[in-house]
Structure formats: C-alpha cells, structure tokens
Amino acid sequence: MNKITVVGNLTREPEDKGTYVLIDLAQNQYDKNGVDEKHTHYFRVLYFTKGAEKVAGLLKKGMQITCNGTLKSEMTERDGKHYLNNTIMVNSNDLVLPQKKSASNDDDDLPF
Secondary structure (H helix, E strand, O other), X not given: OOOEEEEEEEOOOOEEOOOOEEEEEXXXXXXXXXXXXXXXXXXXXXXXXXXXXXXXXXXXOOOEEEEEEEEEEEEEEEOOEEEEEEEEEEOOOOEEOOOOOOOOOOHHHOOO
C-alpha cells in the first residue's frame, strides 16, 4: 500500500490548474546527533477532487496543512546534478486545513 501523510507549510500560493490544484509544501525535520541539524523536505502536491478551486482560494503561502495521499518519486537531472522529486497525489478530500479559533470557545478554562 502506498500512502503518505505530511504536515508542512506552503512555500507559495497554490495554483489552480483547472482540473487540479498545485501546492508546494515544505516539511522540516530535526535530527539530534550531538548537534541539532535541520533538514527540509519539499513536496509537490497535486490535489484532484471536486471543489479543488475552493481549496485553492482558502490556502495562503506560509499556512500549515496536513495532506494524505499517494507518493510518487522521480529522479531528474539538471545541470549535471541529480534531484529527487516527491509528488503527493491527493484524490479525495484528504487535505486538512487549519481550524480557525472562535471567540466563543471556552476551552481555555479546562484543567487539561
């Protein structure tokens, strides 16, 4: 089974391509090998579903989102260097947008 879930930040505004929406996502990973090291993984997300244009209108550069889909990886060569391109194909409504906090939310008094 090929399934991936990624939480990351949009690196630019989404592009509505008509039949799909193109989203570029960056995910930071921190390793601790005596010294903190930051690695950034980049994903291209293709969002194929009804209402994709509405999703494109909700997303903004810098937003953190969660997307679920299938992973497609390809090696490409540019200027003599090899690059790994990771694309996530989202074919259903498996894109989780951040929730807005409402003013009437009284969960702040909870003891946990």
